[in-house]
Amino acid sequence: MxxxxxxxxxxxxxxxxxxxxxxxxxxxxxxxxxxxxxxxxxxxxxxxxxxxxxxxxxTIPKPPESRENPMIGIAPAARENVGQKRFADFNLNGRVFVVTGGARGLGLSLAEALAETGGNVYCFDRQPEAGPQWGEASRRAEEYGGSLHYRQQDVQDSEGIDRNIAEIADKHQRLDGIIAAAGVQHLAPAMEWTREEANRMMDINYTGLMMTATSAARQMFKYKCHGSMCFIASMSGSVANKGLLSPVYNSSKAAVVQLARNLAMEWSPIRKDGTGGIRVNCISPGHILTPMVLKNFEEVPGLREKWESENMMGRLAETSEFKGAALFLLSNASSFMTGNNLVIDGGHTAW
Structure with missing residues (x-):
């Protein structure tokens, strides 16, 4: 209409x-x-x-003109002595981050990457407690100068997300970025999906992610933090997964990639009042050995063997293999990257 x-x-x-x-x-x-x-x-x-x-x-809102509001000051100045400090571009000492879906699996691994390089990381998840790997991850974070904190928070609860993120930002007087990794999967032929099932998946995988991002952006604008956001999409947002009937999940991940592009356009330029300067990118992993994927293997016999044969490396990924990409996107090392989707899939989509 x-x-x-x-x-x-x-x-x-x-x-x-x-x-x-x-x-x-x-x-x-x-x-x-x-x-x-x-x-x-x-x-x-x-x-x-x-x-x-x-x-x-x-009164139609328009994005700021990037040419008039360039992201100056984000990248190291040319006069700086390159190599003065080892891996300085990856140093997150003192910075503050929120990671959703951080109780276990991929979300926790990505949170570790930020904490092990000095970041103060708050993990949100709907689980009452973090997974069994949390203790060791927290110990390593403290050893390297960072910290891990856990809060039970469902991304479907927008008011709770707003409240928790605001409390964290106010406590530290800053918020430097987020990793949005919370997501769910459901396998069913397209004709068997109900409206309620489709809405629930989109509410978590897409709407919950968007509400997390906008909540974080409000605090980053408030404290004029020129940071970075990383959305966990999936190669499933670009291809149909052979052997797996998951039309809504795949669609939700495609929506996440497109959302990142649009938020990057809106938030990357720095306004005259100093707000903005937020880079937004995605990681699209291939098949990873997470609890969710292991459940898929139980539901679909032979699926693991099929997936292993579908990529160029002949195996599935471990969650730890994405830590470097997350650190790259949340640090100054990726200072000229925004609105992009980093596909890490063992070559699955390359042939």
Whole structure:
């Protein structure tokens, strides 16, 4: 339904078929005025509708112009002595991050990467407690100058996400970025999906991720932190997985990749007040040996062997093999990278 049609409906009016056809495409305010100049619509109502149309047309939000708001100051200055400090671009000492889906598996491994390089990392997950690997991960983080903290938080609870992220940012007077790794999987032929099942998966994998990102962005804007966000998408957002019927999951991951592009466009430029400067990228992993994938192997006999034969390396990934990519994207090492999708799949999508 077009904007004009929505305005008409709101006022209890109906347009002729010809008008409906015209309003299915973009129209100018002059065309709008002409369409509603007939005697069937009172002059005052026409004026009110036109005013509403013009008001909304003139208040459409636009992204900042990147040419006028360049991300200056994010990359090391050319005069700096390269090599003055070993791997300085990867140093996250004192920075603050939130990782969703961080109780176990891939999310915890990525959180480790940030903490082991000095970051203060808060892991959110709907599980009451973190997984068995948490203790060792936390110990290593402290050994290397970082820290890991766990909070039970479901990404479907937007108010809770807002509250927790705001508390963390206020405590440290900063927020430098997030890794959004929370997600669920459900296997079923397309014709067997219910609306409720599809909505739930999209609510977690896409909407929950977007609400996490926007909540974090509000705090990063508040404290003028020019940081980075990493969304965990999947190669499943680019290809259909052989041997696995997961149409909604794959669609949700494709949506995540597109969301990253759009948020990068909106948040990467630095405004004149110093806000912005947030880079947004994705990692699209191939098949990883996570608890979710191991469950898939139980549900579909022979699936592991099939997947191992489908990539160039002949095996599946361990969660630890993505730590370097996460550190790269959340640190200054990727200072000229935004709006991109880093595919790490053992060559699965390359042939």
């Amino acid at each position: 077009s904007l004009c049609q929505r305005i008409l409906t709101r006022h209890g009016l109906r347009a002729s078929p010809a008008v409906m056809k015209t309003t299915s495409t973009s129209i100018s305010s002059t065309q709008f005025r002409q369409m509603h100049s007939s005697k069937s619509v009172a002059t005052t109502t026409t004026q009110a509708l036109l005013a509403e149309f013009e008001r909304r047309s003139n």
